[in-house]
Amino acid sequence: MKVLVAIKRVVDFAVKIRVKADHSGVETDHVKMSINPFDEIAIEEAIRLKEKGIAGEIVVVSIGPQATQETIRHALALGADRGIHVEIEEPPEPLTVAKILKAITNREQPQLLMLGKQAIDDDCNQVAQMVSALLDWPQATFVSCLTIENGRCQAAREVDGGLETLIMALPAVVSADLRLNTPRYPTLPNIMKSKQKPLEQLSASSLGIHAVPHTKILQVTEPVSRRSGVKVSSWEEFIPILKKVMSCAF
Amino acid sequence: MRVLIIAEHDNKTVKLATLSAITAGLVLAPSVSVLIAGDKTDPVCTFVTKVTGVSSVLKAESPHLAHQLAEPMTQLLEPIASQFTHILAPATTFGKNLLPRLAAKLDVMQISDVTKIISADTFERPIYAGNALETLQSLDPVKVLTVRPTAFAPASLSQNSALVEPIPVPSLSSPAQYQGLEATISARPELTSARVIVSGGRGLQSKENWPLIEELADCLNAAIGASRAAVDAGFVPNDYQVGQTGKVVAPELYIAIGISGAIQHLAGMKDSTIIIAINKDPDAPIFQVANYGIVGDLFEIIPQLTKALKDNRR
Numbered sequence: 001m002k003v004l005v006a007i008k009r010v011v012d013f014a015v016k017i018r019v020k021a022d023h024s025g026v027e028t029d030h031v032k033m034s035i036n037p038f039d040e041i042a043i044e045e046a047i048r049l050k051e052k053g054i055a056g057e058i059v060v061v062s063i064g065p066q067a068t069q070e071t072i073r074h075a076l077a078l079g080a081d082r083g084i085h086v087e088i089e090e091p092p093e094p095l096t097v098a099k100i101l102k103a104i105t106n107r108e109q110p111q112l113l114m115l116g117k118q119a120i121d122d123d124c125n126q127v128a129q130m131v132s133a134l135l136d137w138p139q140a141t142f143v144s145c146l147t148i149e150n151g152r153c154q155a156a157r158e159v160d161g162g163l164e165t166l167i168m169a170l171p172a173v174v175s176a177d178l179r180l181n182t183p184r185y186p187t188l189p190n191i192m193k194s195k196q197k198p199l200e201q202l203s204a205s206s207l208g209i210h211a212v213p214h215t216k217i218l219q220v221t222e223p224v225s226r227r228s229g230v231k232v233s234s235w236e237e238f239i240p241i242l243k244k245v246m247s248c249a250f
Numbered sequence: 251m252r253v254l255i256i257a258e259h260d261n262k263t264v265k266l267a268t269l270s271a272i273t274a275g276l277v278l279a280p281s282v283s284v285l286i287a288g289d290k291t292d293p294v295c296t297f298v299t300k301v302t303g304v305s306s307v308l309k310a311e312s313p314h315l316a317h318q319l320a321e322p323m324t325q326l327l328e329p330i331a332s333q334f335t336h337i338l339a340p341a342t343t344f345g346k347n348l349l350p351r352l353a354a355k356l357d358v359m360q361i362s363d364v365t366k367i368i369s370a371d372t373f374e375r376p377i378y379a380g381n382a383l384e385t386l387q388s389l390d391p392v393k394v395l396t397v398r399p400t401a402f403a404p405a406s407l408s409q410n411s412a413l414v415e416p417i418p419v420p421s422l423s424s425p426a427q428y429q430g431l432e433a434t435i436s437a438r439p440e441l442t443s444a445r446v447i448v449s450g451g452r453g454l455q456s457k458e459n460w461p462l463i464e465e466l467a468d469c470l471n472a473a474i475g476a477s478r479a480a481v482d483a484g485f486v487p488n489d490y491q492v493g494q495t496g497k498v499v500a501p502e503l504y505i506a507i508g509i510s511g512a513i514q515h516l517a518g519m520k521d522s523t524i525i526i527a528i529n530k531d532p533d534a535p536i537f538q539v540a541n542y543g544i545v546g547d548l549f550e551i552i553p554q555l556t557k558a559l560k561d562n563r564r
Contacts, residue, residue: 239505
């Protein structure tokens with residue numbers, strides 16, 4: 001079974017971001033970039049499926065500027081077999097990403113398409129759902145436990161009320177939530193080996209995708225920040241505050 | 251302006267987040283339609299007809315819709331979507347699962363987690379875990395939005411009596427089979443609608459210490475929340491998590507206990523009216539957003555605070 005994993009290069013989760021002075025976006029130049037943490041979980045799951053003998057080849061695809069190849073190399077160092085880089089200069093909207101991933105999926109014919117549930121930069125949480133719609137494949141989003149047996153996949157989803165379980169026939173789309181697994185670190189020998197793994201470069205237009213904007217970002221601003229309050233010296237000072245909020249309870 | 255709200259419900263009661271989505275819809279138009287898709291949804295329909303601002307309740311019934319999975323819901327919505335200028339659902343796991351699928355079928359962009367409706371086509375939403383706000387204009391004929399429930403007060407009930415219109419249900423299929431829900435059962439208030447939340451983190455150290463949080467919460471009739479660290483450590487189930495990728499809450503009072511305050515956690519609770527933080531690290535970032543903080547050992551402070559509250563009640 002071939003697994004395709006889609007990943008995104010984002011501002012590292014530990015970076016304190018800065019809004020550009022002209023309010024056109026968030027500063028991404030000279031900022032540490034990393035693989036989107038949820039996508040790293042998706043790759044880890046694909047690698048575990050391979051280690052269990054369930055998955056065969058793992059292909060990783062990423063869409064973005066030239067530097068995106070560093071992120072693909074990271075995925076190859078973790079254990080993916082082959083990379084595809086779809087070059088695009090401007091950050092694409094989720095719908096465009098989904099269209100590109102559909103084209104790659106049709107080309108690669110995987111049985112399972114895995115993605116992180118959301119990217120931590122735009123926080124959209126859309127691509128997995130969109131690409132499964134375009135492919136007409138079933139979707140399991142926010143997955144924290146995945147088992148694959150006899151061409152079927154059982155997925156436990158983290159929903160607001162608890163854990164929901166779905167069974168889907170493959171091919172299917174799965175988006176990874178935090179507790180699906182804990183990703184490994186790449187070892188030095190694997191980092192060396194990853195440099196030899198195949199990495200194909202494509203352009204969106206060669207796939208027949210021409211991004212038509214559906215939205216326009218008018219401005220990006222900083223939120224009003226909370227002012228830090230006071231430190232009290234004794235817990236007893238909390239009592240009147242609690243009493244005030246809870247006045248109906250006392 | 252024709253606005254459709256997709257109701258989240260369990261065939262018996264409507265989820266409170268739906269009422270927030272109705273309020274958001276009423277910013278766009280003087281009245282809204284609400285779709286109730288499910289199986290044997292009469293109690294839900296009856297309730298929603300009384301919600302202020304609802305002009306019609308569109309009722310779609312099918313066993314395939316019983317669990318409102320994204321695939322049959324999309325099959326239901328796709329043919330009727332063009333009748334509306336705006337389609338809204340709450341930005342809960344339900345809405346986030348469904349609306350991008352629908353938007354892709356309609357070849358429109360979906361706009362996630364809207365916190366402010368500026369005009370009929372312009373919306374504000376948080377990005378980067380709420381560390382920036384994006385103002386986005388939609389160029390699509392149908393605007394498909396998930397709206398953040400904490401940003402819109404729930405719509406109220408009134409003497410309203412909207413019409414219930416059964417709508418035709420096309421032939422549906424569910425390529426994904428629903429196996430069941432392992433529901434988190436709690437007698438405490440629901441996390442996203444509670445007035446008070448007591449939230450615990452890594453500082454609790456072990457699951458055995460978690461009753462400290464529960465006892466304090468019960469004194470305050472509070473819901474219980476948790477940081478990612480507490481969920482990952484297995485102190486509580488996943489749906490207790492507050493943060494960028496968990497639940498977003500905005501109670502009147504949020505008590506953060508043993509939570510350092512990573513930006514991912516702050517993203518989920520910084521709109522709370524009053525924040526109290528208890529942490530042994532004076533430099534913990536949680537103190538930067540807390541109205542009142544105390545640096546100290548939670549294992550000494552919490553039992554005393556709980557006891558004082560109990561004594562106070564007698």
